[in-house]
Each structure stands twice: as C-alpha cells, then as structure tokens.
Amino acid sequence: MKYYCQKCHLIYDQDICLQCGEKLKEAHLDDDCFLIEKKQLWADADMLKELLEEHHVPYYCASSMGAGMSLKIGPMLETYQFYVPYSHYDEALSCVKTLFGADEIEY
Numbered sequence: 315m316k317y318y319c320q321k322c323h324l325i326y327d328q329d330i331c332l333q334c335g336e337k338l339k340e341a342h343l344d345d346d347c348f349l350i351e352k353k354q355l356w357a358d359a360d361m362l363k364e365l366l367e368e369h370h371v372p373y374y375c376a377s378s379m380g381a382g383m384s385l386k387i388g389p390m391l392e393t394y395q396f397y398v399p400y401s402h403y404d405e406a407l408s409c410v411k412t413l414f415g416a417d418e419i420e421y
C-alpha cells in the first residue's frame with residue numbers, strides 16, 4: 315500500500331510525510347503526485363512532456379516562477395515541476411528514468 319501527502323504531493327511507503335510530518339492517508343488513483351522537478355532546462359522539460367504524451371500519461375507542469383519573474387530573469391532560470399495522477403505514477407516514473415536516468419529522482 316502507498317500513502318499520499320496532500321500538502322506535498324508526494325508518495326510514500328510509510329504513513330508519515332518526511333517533508334511536513336503529516337499523518338498520511340492511502341493514495342487514491344486520482345491524487346496528483348509530484349513526479350520530478352527540472353531546473354532551468356527547457357529542452358529537458360519538453361522532452362519529458364513528449365514522452366509522457368507518447369505513453370498517454372496525463373500530467374501537469376507547474377512553473378516555480380510567475381510570468382513577471384521569467385520576463386526579468388529569462389525562461390532559462392525557471393523550475394518546472396511535473397505532476398501526474400497516482401494511477402499513472404509508476405508509468406511516469408519509468409518515463410523519467412528512461413529519459414534522465416535513475417539518479418535524477420530526488421525527494
């Protein structure tokens with residue numbers, strides 16, 4: 315059984331969140347799971363999007379900076395966070411490993 319933190323969007327094998335200390339509930343198929351954060355590289359984020367689409371994995375991609383910030387600093391310094399539903403989490407994770415290798419996955 316897997317557990318899910320609604321605050322941090324992380325999946326755990328245990329029922330306590332390591333990020334916020336919250337007591338966790340069982341993961342549901344429609345929970346939005348944090349997949350990976352890609353820093354700076356547009357190309358990487360685009361490659362991941364393409365691969366997820368190829369595998370029919372629904373996802374959403376959040377940017378850590380507002381539009382105003384990226385205008386000033388430039389899009390290269392933005393951070394992208396990918397989220398996928400728990401139902402597709404394992405598949406999405408294997409896409410990430412295919413693309414970036416296992417050591418890219420950090421929590």
Ligand SMILES: [Zn+2]
Binds near residue numbers: 319331333334335
């Ligand atoms: Zn948490």
